[in-house]
Amino acid sequence: MREDRKKRNRRDRRGARTAAAGRSAVMTLENGSLLIRVPEELDHHSAAQISARADQLIKEQDVREVVFDFSGTTFCDSSGIGMLMGRYKIMQALGGSVRAVKVQDRVERILLLSGVMRVIPVERI
């Protein structure tokens, strides 16, 4: 019983965090535009999850544009670059586009260093 309650509490807390800036990404599809709210920390772990979910949506729905919202993201490593370039290649093949918006300083530095900004439009926060 106690264990159950503990688990439930943990789940509740996680739910509350996701609404703010938790680890899992919120995705919304509207008029062919897939908006992905990137989590606070974008690494191999979170990037793999986002890529899998996004690709599923792109496959099943009419997605013409993928917009990555980085407003809540403070950490990004090279796995994030892989995620962006991977979606860019898929959307390019489908005649669609990818862009990154509301990018903070630290993430911008990573995007600059990687050269990803040469192919994907990036807007600062």
Add this chain to the structure above:
Amino acid sequence: MKNQMRLEFDSISANEAFARVTTAAFMTQMNPSMEEVADVKTAVSEAVTNAIIHGYRGEVHKIVITGEIEEEWLKLTVEDQGVGIADVEKAMEPLYTTRPELERSGMGFLFMEAFMDEVRVESEPGKGTVVFMKKRIGCQEA
């Protein structure tokens, strides 16, 4: 000031965050800038991700991080006992990757080198890989 730490954990992707946050906590006693902490977190994340994906190829084994503070220097090692790297020089070339199907950008070592003052790799096929990294803390101009 002198201080040491050793951290051992399973090579699962959820531990990437654990590894970089723990390393960041260890270096706080050096009174680093936010930029320096972010630099170290990125470098650690890259090395640990490499160990998980390339060293152990997704299998679960142990990764060991050691940290040492010596005056203004932070020294880190990230070690796996995985498949190893036959050609370290090639592996460190920007954009080179053996796993493009996993969307590896080939920028892991580039980022480690960009954010640390020194990066050295020792590896032996079949034995494993150790990444040695050093960064001088508290010496950045504001």
